Amino acid sequence: MTPDAGVYAYSAVLMGSPILLKLFEDNQPLAAQVFRLIKQQENLFTVNRADSEVMAINHAAGRHPVVVSEPVFALISVAHAVSLLPNSAFNFTIGPVVKRWKIGFQGHEVPPAADIAARLRLTDPHQVILNEAERSVFLQQPGMEIDLGAIAKGYIADRVQGFLRQQGVQQALINLGGNVQTLGCPPHDAAGWGIGLKKPFGREDELLGVLRVQGKSVVTSGIYERYFERDGRCWHHIFDPRTGYPLDNELLSITVISDRSIDGDIYTTLLYGMGVEQGLAYLADQPELDAVFVTRDRQIICSSARHFSFNPLDAAWQLRY
Numbered sequence: 001m002t003p004d005a006g007v008y009a010y011s012a013v014l015m016g017s018p019i020l021l022k023l024f025e026d027n028q029p030l031a032a033q034v035f036r037l038i039k040q041q042e043n044l045f046t047v048n049r050a051d052s053e054v055m056a057i058n059h060a061a062g063r064h065p066v067v068v069s070e071p072v073f074a075l076i077s078v079a080h081a082v083s084l085l086p087n088s089a090f091n092f093t094i095g096p097v098v099k100r101w102k103i104g105f106q107g108h109e110v111p112p113a114a115d116i117a118a119r120l121r122l123t124d125p126h127q128v129i130l131n132e133a134e135r136s137v138f139l140q141q142p143g144m145e146i147d148l149g150a151i152a153k154g155y156i157a158d159r160v161q162g163f164l165r166q167q168g169v170q171q172a173l174i175n176l177g178g179n180v181q182t183l184g185c186p187p188h189d190a191a192g193w194g195i196g197l198k199k200p201f202g203r204e205d206e207l208l209g210v211l212r213v214q215g216k217s218v219v220t221s222g223i224y225e226r227y228f229e230r231d232g233r234c235w236h237h238i239f240d241p242r243t244g245y246p247l248d249n250e251l252l253s254i255t256v257i258s259d260r261s262i263d264g265d266i267y268t269t270l271l272y273g274m275g276v277e278q279g280l281a282y283l284a285d286q287p288e289l290d291a292v293f294v295t296r297d298r299q300i301i302c303s304s305a306r307h308f309s310f311n312p313l314d315a316a317w318q319l320r321y
């Protein structure tokens with residue numbers, strides 16, 4: 001806990017990321033409850049530990065359906081629907097590909113093409129059978145694996161926001177490492193919460209600019225978060241489900257500004273697959289969403305500024321709306 005102009009910041013390391021909670025009163029017990037809630041949710045969804053509900057589904061692949069708790073069924077239903085959208089870059093059955101590359105973990109490597117092709121055959125979301133009445137999930141092929149890494153943090157950020165609201169908190173920020181969700185506006189800053197946009201491949205404290213939001217979620221997904229370099233290329237953790245290789249386009253990062261963090265998490269992946277041009281066209285019809293695209297040729301492209309403002313800090317990058 002560190003007081004800073006009336007701000008009380010609490011931190012923890014959960015879900016493999018530093019977690020930050022900002023409140024405007026000193027309330028350690030509340031912070032502890034928030035961290036417990038995150039931990040409990042992580043335990044349901046993680047694929048990095050053998051005993052989660054999601055891993056129970058994966059272990060039973062090709063054998064039998066598994067009955068899961070309501071939140072797990074609900075999140076899987078959303079992930080399933082998004083994965084089935086036409087041309088979706090989001091595929092929650094990407095697990096076998098993710099596990100083969102091991103990006104961000106010991107033993108990462110560029111797998112032989114034949115291996116990738118074999119794994120891709122296990123990533124068909126049509127082969128996931130959801131039974132709403134039983135609340136069960138069945139992966140039809142042995143070796144199939146669900147991975148909720150692209151959506152779970154957003155869901156959890158929204159859960160934390162809901163919990164804080166229920167506790168009567170009116171102003172707060174939770175940062176789950178790339179997923180920021182906010183409540184209200186900081187009391188001494190009418191411009192809103194300041195959220196740094198990181199310089200891709202820069203130092204931790206190097207920012208391209210600061211976004212300002214009020215009561216919105218800000219989710220960033222970038223190729224510089226988890227990657228390794230080999231053969232002069234950057235192999236990162238956002239995969240193209242059509243090829244089994246990391247998505248390769250003009251983008252370095254995408255930030256989505258939305259009401260719900262789960263939407264931000266989903267759309268960062270979907271928009272990554274669309275790229276800038278198609279993404280901007282798509283967003284023109286989505287009044288609830290804004291996005292900031294950061295490209296390899298040093299542009300920062302904002303879809304609009306309906307739900308945020310942006311203060312650039314690095315003159316080497318060109319800002320466009």
Ligand code: ADP
Nearest residue numbers: 089090091092147149150178221237238239241
């Ligand atoms: P993070 O916040 O950890 O950077 P993202 O929201 O960007 O996560 O999602 C990346 C994670 O999602 C990967 O680590 C992997 O577990 C999973 N993933 C990778 N590619 C896809 C994809 N195309 N569709 C769905 N999930 C994916």
Ligand code: MG
Nearest residue numbers: 153178221265
């Ligand atoms: Mg994320």
Ligand code: MG
Nearest residue numbers: 150151265266
């Ligand atoms: Mg995501």
